[in-house]
Each structure stands twice: as structure tokens, then as C-alpha cells.
Amino acid sequence: MSQPAVSFQSVSKFYPTANGQFQALFDVNLDIRQGEFLGLLGPNGAGKTSLIAILAGLAKASSGRVLVQGFDVHQDYAQARQRLGIVPQELAFDPFFTVREALQFQSGYFGIRNNNAWIDELLHHLGLSDKANSNMRQLSGGMKRRVLVAQALVHKPPIIVLDEPTAGVDVELRQTLWHFIDRLNREGHTVLLTTHYLEEAEALCHRIAMLKRGRIVALEDTTSLLSAASHSVLQFKTDHMLPEELMALARVTGRVVQIPAKEAGDVEVLLGQLRQAGVHVQDMEIRRADLEDVFVTIMGEAGANDA
Ligand SMILES: Nc1ncnc2c1ncn2[C@@H]1O[C@H](COP(=O)(O)OP(=O)(O)OP(=O)(O)O)[C@@H](O)[C@H]1O
Numbered sequence: 050m051s052q053p054a055v056s057f058q059s060v061s062k063f064y065p066t067a068n069g070q071f072q073a074l075f076d077v078n079l080d081i082r083q084g085e086f087l088g089l090l091g092p093n094g095a096g097k098t099s100l101i102a103i104l105a106g107l108a109k110a111s112s113g114r115v116l117v118q119g120f121d122v123h124q125d126y127a128q129a130r131q132r133l134g135i136v137p138q139e140l141a142f143d144p145f146f147t148v149r150e151a152l153q154f155q156s157g158y159f160g161i162r163n164n165n166a167w168i169d170e171l172l173h174h175l176g177l178s179d180k181a182n183s184n185m186r187q188l189s190g191g192m193k194r195r196v197l198v199a200q201a202l203v204h205k206p207p208i209i210v211l212d213e214p215t216a217g218v219d220v221e222l223r224q225t226l227w228h229f230i231d232r233l234n235r236e237g238h239t240v241l242l243t244t245h246y247l248e249e250a251e252a253l254c255h256r257i258a259m260l261k262r263g264r265i266v267a268l269e270d271t272t273s274l275l276s277a278a279s280h281s282v283l284q285f286k287t288d289h290m291l292p293e294e295l296m297a298l299a300r301v302t303g304r305v306v307q308i309p310a311k312e313a314g315d316v317e318v319l320l321g322q323l324r325q326a327g328v329h330v331q332d333m334e335i336r337r338a339d340l341e342d343v344f345v346t347i348m349g350e351a352g353a354n355d356a
Pocket residue numbers: 064065066071073091092093094095096097098099100
């Protein structure tokens with residue numbers, strides 16, 4: 050098998066806190082294959098940002114190591130960093146640069162001169178061509194986010210790392226971004242994505258890693274993960290309170306209730322329970338489990354005893 054694009058090897062991370070050491074990552078092992086699109090999912094505080102900060106060389110693992118195409122992110126920092134394009138969560142720019150200057154500056158950081166042809170292509174694909182000469186401070190938040198993506202890609206990195214790139218951005222940018230990233234992935238770039246938008250992960254990622262309280266609790270092809278979750282979901286709307294035994298199983302968002310059902314017989318039982326409790330059900334449907342259902346199930350099961 051060829052060398053992984055990224056290899057996390059027994060990575061642990063402790064943070065000093067007022068109450069002593071806090072362990073954020075526990076012996077994480079994860080290989081990202083060359084050319085794959087891997088989704089790293091986990092609830093708030095699971096350790097995703099810590100893992101990416103270690104990969105980016107911004108934080109040091111307390112133990113273990115991370116290799117980028119065989120280069121250690123600490124010992125061989127420059128070679129590892131050159132291979133990574135990291136789109137960070139937060140927006141930080143020099144407000145006096147124009148968009149093009151910011152991208153030229155970033156190219157210079159990687160020792161690349163005369164990068165204008167690729168910069169033009171990036172601007173075009175990210176819908177920024179008409180902003181090339183605008184000052185960074187004149188751009189909206191969504192436009193700045195596009196520049197962050199362009200900056201991460203100026204040196205055509207083989208590995209693209211996106212840390213919640215679509216948090217709080219509009220549908221148009223999401224579509225532009227995914228179209229472009231998907232194309233780069235098909236051209237051979239490896240992509241690591243963290244996101245809380247499970248629909249995006251389901252649509253884009255070949256493989257999903259799930260992290261819970263600093264441990265990998267699932268690592269599987271997206272399709273196997275979905276087909277292994279053989280259950281269906283009974284979904285309906287209601288204005289009534291559910292009986293306690295169903296409340297424990299259900300995912301409730303406003304008026305929408307979703308309850309896992311393994312077989313057709315279960316649906317009948319559930320409907321019987323609802324009728325008996327006087328719960329009036331509207332817009333009922335039975336659908337296949339999606340990644341969000343799988344995520345909720347795995348997060349509920351995994352490490353339930355180590356809280
Ligand atoms: N500098 C720090 N000092 C102490 N604890 C920290 C520090 N950075 C992170 N943590 C803790 O480590 C754990 C993992 O945090 P991390 O930011 O990596 O999670 P995350 O999965 O990225 O979460 P989110 O989805 O909210 O961004 C959390 O419990 C967090 O409080």
C-alpha cells in the first residue's frame with residue numbers, strides 16, 4: 050500500500066489547566082490515504098481543532114507523531130508545511146492588502162514568484178475575480194472566507210485541510226467552495242474536512258472518522274457506515290409531548306420528531322404507543338437513516354461508560 054498522505058501515530062495531547070492536566074487526545078491513530086476525501090466529525094470539544102493544530106505544526110503533540118507524506122510535522126516542518134493547504138476557522142488578515150496582494154504575499158511565503166496565472170484561476174473558481182483589487186477590509190465576511198481558501202491553495206498543496214470552512218456562510222459560497230474542492234479532489238488532492246454539517250460530509254466524504262472525547266470511535270467508508278445503520282427513521286410533526294419511553298429514543302427539533310425503527314414491525318408498535326398517549330401525528334414519513342442518525346447513534350453508544 051502506498052504511503053499515507055497524513056499519518057497520525059499514537060497522538061496524545063494534554064493541556065495544562067488550573068485543575069491540573071486535561072487530556073484532549075488519547076492515543077489517536079489515523080491514516081489518511083492519498084487522494085481520499087476524509088471527514089473528521091465530532092461534537093464540540095471532541096478534539097478536532099487540537100488534532101488539526103498539531104497537523105499544522107501550530108501545537109505540539111504531548112506524545113506520538115504526525116507525518117505528512119512521510120515528513121514529520123516538527124522535525125521536518127518546512128517539508129510538511131509545504132504539502133499542506135490549511136483553511137483555518139478564524140478570519141485574520143492584514144486589512145491594508147488587496148486580495149491579490151494577500152495572495153502574492155502568501156505565495157512569497159512559500160518561495161513562489163510569478164504565481165499570477167494560478168492566482169487568477171483561484172480567484173475565478175472562488176468567485177473573487179472582481180474583488181482582486183479590493184482592500185481586505187472592504188470585503189464581507191463571506192468574501193474574506195473565500196480569500197482564506199485561496200490563500201491556503203496558493204502553493205497547490207497536495208493535501209487540503211478545511212476546518213469548518215462553511216460555518217456561518219451562505220448557500221452560494223458553500224456551493225462554489227464544494228464544487229471547487231471536489232474538482233481538486235478528483236484531480237488528486239487529498240482533502241481533510243471537519244464540519245458540523247453532516248449533510249455536507251455525507252455528500253462529499255469517501256470516509257468518515259468520528260472523534261469523541263479525544264478518541265476515534267468510528268472510521269469507515271461513508272457508504273458502509275450508512276448501510277451498516279440498517280435502521281429506518283420514523284419522522285413526523287406534532288404539537289404534543291411524547292410519552293417518556295419514546296422521548297428517550299427520539300431526536301426532537303421544534304415540532305419535528307425522529308425515532309429510529311429497526312423493522313416495519315417497530316413502526317407499528319411506535320405508532321400504537323403514540324396513539325395510546327394521545328399524540329397527534331402530522332406529515333409522517335419513514336426514511337432511511339442518514340449520516341446524522343448514524344452520528345447520533347455512535348456518539349450515544351461510544352464511550353457511554355467513560356463519562
Ligand atoms: N489551550 C487549551 N487549554 C485547555 N484546554 C483546551 C485548550 N484547547 C482545547 N482545550 C480543550 O480540549 C478539548 C478539545 O478541544 P478542541 O477545540 O480540539 O475540540 P473541537 O472538536 O475542535 O471542538 P469544536 O467543535 O467546538 O471546535 C476541549 O475540551 C477543550 O476545552
